[in-house]
Amino acid sequence: MKISDELAIDFYLKADSLSPYSYHTTMKALSFIERIPRARKIADIGCGTGIQTVALYEGTQTRIAAIDFIPEFIETLQSELKYQKLNEYIYPVFSSPYDLPFEYGELDILWSERTASEIGFQYAVEEWSKYLKPEGYMAVCAYCWLTKNKPEEILDYMNEINPDIISIAERIDQMQQAGFLPVAHFIMPDECWWNYFCPLEENFDSFLKKHKNNADALQLVRKIDKEIDLYEKYSEHYGYVFFIGKKVCN
Numbered sequence: 001m002k003i004s005d006e007l008a009i010d011f012y013l014k015a016d017s018l019s020p021y022s023y024h025t026t027m028k029a030l031s032f033i034e035r036i037p038r039a040r041k042i043a044d045i046g047c048g049t050g051i052q053t054v055a056l057y058e059g060t061q062t063r064i065a066a067i068d069f070i071p072e073f074i075e076t077l078q079s080e081l082k083y084q085k086l087n088e089y090i091y092p093v094f095s096s097p098y099d100l101p102f103e104y105g106e107l108d109i110l111w112s113e114r115t116a117s118e119i120g121f122q123y124a125v126e127e128w129s130k131y132l133k134p135e136g137y138m139a140v141c142a143y144c145w146l147t148k149n150k151p152e153e154i155l156d157y158m159n160e161i162n163p164d165i166i167s168i169a170e171r172i173d174q175m176q177q178a179g180f181l182p183v184a185h186f187i188m189p190d191e192c193w194w195n196y197f198c199p200l201e202e203n204f205d206s207f208l209k210k211h212k213n214n215a216d217a218l219q220l221v222r223k224i225d226k227e228i229d230l231y232e233k234y235s236e237h238y239g240y241v242f243f244i245g246k247k248v249c250n
Contacts, residue, residue: 004216009072011220013072013073015048015196015200016195016196017113017195017196020193020195021192021195021196022195023055028186029184029242036062040108041063041065041108041109042062042107044113045115045116046068046112046115047067050066050076050081053090054084054086056111057089062108063089063090063091068093069095069096074092077092097118098119102131105131107131108132110139110140111140112124112140113140116128116141116142117164125174125175126177129178129247132247135246136246137247138175138180139244141188141241141242141243142241142243143240144187146168146238147236154234154237157226158238161227165238168187171241175245178245180245180247181245181248186242187240188239188242190235200228204221204224204225207220
């Protein structure tokens with residue numbers, strides 16, 4: 001049974017973030033990027049409701065194009081930016097990650113804490129690189145295996161929900177093949193996962209009450225609950241990893 005997009009969006013609009021996240025990891029990733037004061041244009045691809053986008057602006061003081069292909073996330077972010085008086089500095093844009101609304105070589109920094117892993121990491125770093133200036137930076141996150149021998153349960157599960165998952169070394173190779181000098185990478189700590197999971201768990205009861213007797217709603221909650229259970233059991237075997245690369249060829 002396929003869960004409807006509308007139902008999933010309704011659930012995730014209440015989430016603080018749409019992937020493992022912390023303010024500190026966003027700032028840590030930024031610390032590896034040189035010449036931030038010279039940056040003129042940054043894009044955050046897959047901004048969601050924008051928690052990391054706001055942190056990114058705080059760390060750079062540079063105008064940011066916040067890109068997402070889900071209108072509800074863009075509308076939510078627009079309201080939040082207006083409330084925080086940041087709408088002059090961050091501008092949400094509705095756009096597909098497969099066809100970004102930029103000229104080639106337009107961006108100084110391209111950021112994505114969620115979408116690169118969703119659309120395929122290798123595809124993302126190769127296709128998005130054309131929008132970066134020479135010596136521009138890409139900072140992207142992806143799921144990675146951390147051990148060679150994985151229990152069958154987590155191997156089957158991750159290959160079902162994220163068949164793009166490979167090792168950290170293979171990810172670094174993908175960045176190099178796409179014309180990037182690997183600058184840094186780090187595994188996100190448990191804190192980031194619980195920043196992601198806890199608000200989802202807290203929303204279970206209200207979501208099921210809102211969608212009473214809806215089999216798809218129950219399936220969605222069970223799917224997320226399974227994801228949390230498996231992370232608790234097998235987190236030593238896989239992780240969410242930040243990769244920072246510098247463009248070294250056109």
